[in-house]
Amino acid sequence: MFNTVPLIQITRGARLEVVYRGAIAVVDARGQLVASAGNPNLTTFLRSSAKPFQLLPLVESGAADRFGFSDRELAVMAASHNGQEFHVQTVVDILRRLGLDVNALQCGIHPPAYPPAARALEDAGQSPNPLHNNCSGKHSGMLAQCLDRKLPIESYLDPQHPIQVTIKQTLAELAGLSPDSIEIAMDGCSVPTFAIPLAASALAFARLADPSRLSEPRRSALERIASAMMAYPEMVAGTKRLDTDVMRAGKGRIVVKGGAEGYYGLGLLPQGLGVALKMEDGDAGRGRNAVVVEALRQLGALDDQALAALSRYVAGPVKNHRGLVVGQMQPCFRLT
């Protein structure tokens, strides 16, 4: 079982009603553990929080420039997007540049994650296709890695495909691990997903925030990916999404990437810190959101304006259907 601790509690009246458990690791760009809650070496899957690192080989190899990808396009390659029209169109543009179309994507199909986008599709009498899959940007980036290296595109999901081997090697280097120590399983979109300790994941995010100790071309590539994600936060997730709202509020000082089942990675640029956290129950709603914002607050990454912009995610009074305060949602961890 996981070694977790209570991170958020919700009381009703005077009594406890809900507890969210999890673990958090905070690491600096040298790899030093700065703070933690629960087991900082809890080992579980990064899921979509790995996307900035799955994109890294495309950028550091120079392929992104050879294809002429814009920062906006790189941002959607690092995205778990909402399937909104602007996401879908950007992925279509990327595929067109590669001489491919939707049929090359092997991510599978689900309706757009943003309900109004799903509804618009339905109203238009259309079925969702792989472009609407939240991972379609990542998959188009993987296809670009194949084409640049003149490798087959049909087998790009295979953990033994050279681009997947390179991605695993790249993540291992960033996280300070040997590739052999990284356990893989299959992600929701059928590519390999990586299980590593939270502290190792936090180191990778610290290096995304502060790659200054790394050599070129990795240093510039990480800078470009972080800049692209922060410059186009709506491409990385979309309307009413935590990732987008945190990067908007952070104004170039915070880069984040959420993953499925309550995983979250953050890079704090001025502080040169990386944070990785996992919600034990896989929560990616009110509990996870409140933990992320509270962690940022405790680490001094949010000024009053940013906190105000993120107020809908902040733990606080619980109101009922008549707007009456019936309880309190409160953080119960301290990153010291």
Added chain:
Amino acid sequence: MFNTVPLIQITRGARLEVVYRGAIAVVDARGQLVASAGNPNLTTFLRSSAKPFQLLPLVESGAADRFGFSDRELAVMAASHNGQEFHVQTVVDILRRLGLDVNALQCGIHPPAYPPAARALEDAGQSPNPLHNNCSGKHSGMLAQCLDRKLPIESYLDPQHPIQVTIKQTLAELAGLSPDSIEIAMDGCSVPTFAIPLAASALAFARLADPSRLSEPRRSALERIASAMMAYPEMVAGTKRLDTDVMRAGKGRIVVKGGAEGYYGLGLLPQGLGVALKMEDGDAGRGRNAVVVEALRQLGALDDQALAALSRYVAGPVKNHRGLVVGQMQPCFRLT
């Protein structure tokens, strides 16, 4: 903090990815603890799982007969309904019989819980009103209690209102507690909600399933409420809801009522058992659903046909967007 144990785990590949924690108490109609997982005396709010008992004074006082309420109407008074047209119309009928209308309901407003119902309302250019609130049936039942006793209806939410005092007293008797020991807070729909130990709640559900040791008129009133809920399971929740599907599959042998924040109460008629459970994180989705069905299975309450009917709620293989098996969801408790 809660004293809970892992109830459901989800693995991906060979590694743990998610754990749902909680506690379960199984009690017979004599009040004997038969089985448990975690702390059977965990004390938290029943929320909507109290609805059958909040309805009891209306039935045992004879008021339900004086008003001529049908079993279908009683079922919606014990409901956390979807706000589907047939729920709303039934509540309208109840209020009309009382000489009241929607303006008497003080439950507050939220859109229908069933997304197609919410969408139909939106498409019709209408706003949700208190009839759509999942608790509107319960509130109409409380208004009936007021009118039958010639008490003011304006103040029916007040914990000191005589109908609320009677409800608390009634629950206390069923649960084997003194009324003073029951902590109250305000529910989502603004009425009092009750915090009692799981085992006490399970006793109340055991008596709902098997009231044979109780004297009249309580015995017949509990029989009528359980029968009404099982005869009209679609009124108690609605389309694609666990409560409805479990009672349908149970064919008169299982009466259940879910509550907010991962609370659940069950009565098993042939076994004469009551079950109360709480998900620590408030989950009311895949985790809670799988716990409920597994608890029923372990207690011998589901035959193969019933298990098949509930297959969408059963823990099992986890599939990704291409339908590939990527992990397993498994129960990790044993009710012995």
